Amino acid sequence: NGVSLARESVMRSLQDFRLIYKKVLNELEHKPKEGSDLHAYKIFRDRFFTQCDDKKYVGNVPGIHAGDIFYARVELCVVGLHRPHRLGIDHIKEEDGTCIAISIVAYAHFSDVKKNLDVLVYSGSLTTTTSRRIDGTNLALKKSMDTNTPVRVIHGFSIHTKGNIQRKKMLIYGGLYLVVKYWREKESDDRYVYMFRLRRIAGQKHVDFEEILKSGHAEPYDGVIINDLSHGMEKIPISVANSISDELPMPYVYISCLKYPRNYKPAPPAGCACVGGCSDSKLCACVVKNGGEIPFNDKGRIIVAKPLVYECGPSCKCPPTCYNRVGQKGMKFRLQVFKTKSMGWGVKTLDFIPSGSFVCEYIGEVLYDEEAQKRMTDEYLFAIGHNYYDETLWEGLSRSIPSLQKGPEEDEDAGFAVDASKMGNFAKFINHSCTPNLYAQNVLYDHDDKSAPHIMFFACEDIPPCQELAYHYNYAIDQVYDANGNIKKKKCLCGSSECDGWLY
Numbered sequence: 001n002g003v004s005l006a007r008e009s010v011m012r013s014l015q016d017f018r019l020i021y022k023k024v025l026n027e028l029e030h031k032p033k034e035g036s037d038l039h040a041y042k043i044f045r046d047r048f049f050t051q052c053d054d055k056k057y058v059g060n061v062p063g064i065h066a067g068d069i070f071y072a073r074v075e076l077c078v079v080g081l082h083r084p085h086r087l088g089i090d091h092i093k094e095e096d097g098t099c100i101a102i103s104i105v106a107y108a109h110f111s112d113v114k115k116n117l118d119v120l121v122y123s124g125s126l127t128t129t130t131s132r133r134i135d136g137t138n139l140a141l142k143k144s145m146d147t148n149t150p151v152r153v154i155h156g157f158s159i160h161t162k163g164n165i166q167r168k169k170m171l172i173y174g175g176l177y178l179v180v181k182y183w184r185e186k187e188s189d190d191r192y193v194y195m196f197r198l199r200r201i202a203g204q205k206h207v208d209f210e211e212i213l214k215s216g217h218a219e220p221y222d223g224v225i226i227n228d229l230s231h232g233m234e235k236i237p238i239s240v241a242n243s244i245s246d247e248l249p250m251p252y253v254y255i256s257c258l259k260y261p262r263n264y265k266p267a268p269p270a271g272c273a274c275v276g277g278c279s280d281s282k283l284c285a286c287v288v289k290n291g292g293e294i295p296f297n298d299k300g301r302i303i304v305a306k307p308l309v310y311e312c313g314p315s316c317k318c319p320p321t322c323y324n325r326v327g328q329k330g331m332k333f334r335l336q337v338f339k340t341k342s343m344g345w346g347v348k349t350l351d352f353i354p355s356g357s358f359v360c361e362y363i364g365e366v367l368y369d370e371e372a373q374k375r376m377t378d379e380y381l382f383a384i385g386h387n388y389y390d391e392t393l394w395e396g397l398s399r400s401i402p403s404l405q406k407g408p409e410e411d412e413d414a415g416f417a418v419d420a421s422k423m424g425n426f427a428k429f430i431n432h433s434c435t436p437n438l439y440a441q442n443v444l445y446d447h448d449d450k451s452a453p454h455i456m457f458f459a460c461e462d463i464p465p466c467q468e469l470a471y472h473y474n475y476a477i478d479q480v481y482d483a484n485g486n487i488k489k490k491k492c493l494c495g496s497s498e499c500d501g502w503l504y
């Protein structure tokens with residue numbers, strides 16, 4: 001629909017800009033020079049001039065949500081949230097020539113996040129004792145107050161990284177505010193400053209600034225220590241970034257396809273006979289197995305989460321372009337392994353990921369349960385058939401999810417697990433969250449063994465660039481044991497406001 005199209009387009013612009021800015025910074029060896037942001041912006045505008053409408057919006061900008069994060073002032077120009085790249089106030093001109101403020105960038109101290117940012121005091125521009133009347137941008141803010149015009153507030157923060165040596169900027173869109181009061185304060189003998197009190201308009205999405213800042217959304221422009229963890233095995237390189245220490249990920253054997261036990265020979269699927277491509281018809285054997293419909297739309301987004309999805313496979317007569325081939329085609333988004341503040345390594349997306357998109361597969365060694373039990377570490381073990389489905393996860397996807405509480409084979413003795421500790425892809429670094437943005441979907445396509453489906457992660461909400469990816473590990477609390485049979489417990493550090501407290 002229009003709303004998600006706007007978000008997709010605005011996030012794509014941001015992504016295009018970030019790629020350009022990153023390249024500019026790379027050329028400068030990561031030391032931003034005065035004006036390098038504007039240089040990148042100029043290249044972006046020249047290259048994507050059709051995407052730049054330059055419209056000044058009053059109120060919310062289509063596609064931008066309260067809580068969205070930006071890493072440079074110029075990114076606000078790219079998305080149309082705040083056009084001037086240096087000034088703190090943006091305005092529109094009325095027909096009578098007067099100006100009304102429409103957005104401000106208000107810098108806050110890190111300690112301010114503990115306070116309520118629903119009310120803020122903004123200092124306008126300085127004025128001298130001789131100028132009797134309020135003017136300029138101060139007048140524009142007063143006019144917003146007089147006309148009840150909402151003002152977008154972007155909160156700017158300085159965050160410290162690398163042992164407080166480097167200071168990075170983070171800008172978070174706070175939503176719409178109303179100017180409720182203004183006054184003049186004496187700054188020096190002959191100078192005054194206008195102060196404005198703004199109050200956040202009620203009923204908007206809550207933004208937990210403390211959580212956003214704490215969760216260490218490393219900025220997208222630097223910190224890369226490995227260009228491609230997969231050594232060319234993935235379609236898109238997987239970079240590794242560490243902005244907080246010199247640590248590298250523990251070495252392991254990178255594989256991009258599941259490694260099955262030597263004696264395991266699963267039966268190949270018979271396949272459908274749809275020569276020209278599959279459609280939602282009873283004539284397609286794969287559609288029938290999926291309960292009468294192709295589970296993906298024409299953009300490759302999953303429509304309904306299911307206990308098991310049957311994609312078309314190697315024996316099917318349909319072409320590679322068939323809608324019912326999604327996860328098997330591999331990743332489409334740029335993802336990055338990065339060092340988190342408190343959960344070790346994690347994975348984030350550098351691109352916008354629309355809800356329902358395939359993100360990646362959990363790759364490792366497929367083990368029989370008994371074999372998995374014998375492994376020294378269970379940290380990277382994914383028990384097949386115990387995937388977590390929860391209707392409340394879904395945003396923008398069908399809510400008419402059938403009974404999803406059961407995986408394909410809950411049969412106790414038919415178990416397999418995927419272990420990525422010694423061999424695996426980058427998905428082993430995806431952390432747990434109590435409010436995840438991914439879910440694990442069981443998918444079959446190259447064999448018919450329901451007890452050993454592929455574990456494929458799909459986005460269960462729109463995921464903005466630079467956001468950490470996470471799924472629900474679905475551990476049963478007090479049912480994880482150590483080698484001596486004692487109950488193991490681990491606190492959850494996902495940082496979500498709805499955190500259950502324990503990982504297991």
Ligand code: SAM
Pocket residue numbers: 343344345346379380428429430431432433491492493494503
């Ligand atoms: N962070 C891991 C790393 O650095 O290799 C990658 C994820 S690994 C599959 C699972 C482990 O990550 C867990 O055993 C736990 O140590 C950590 N972890 C993941 N999510 C967590 C969370 N929400 N809270 C605390 N620890 C978490």
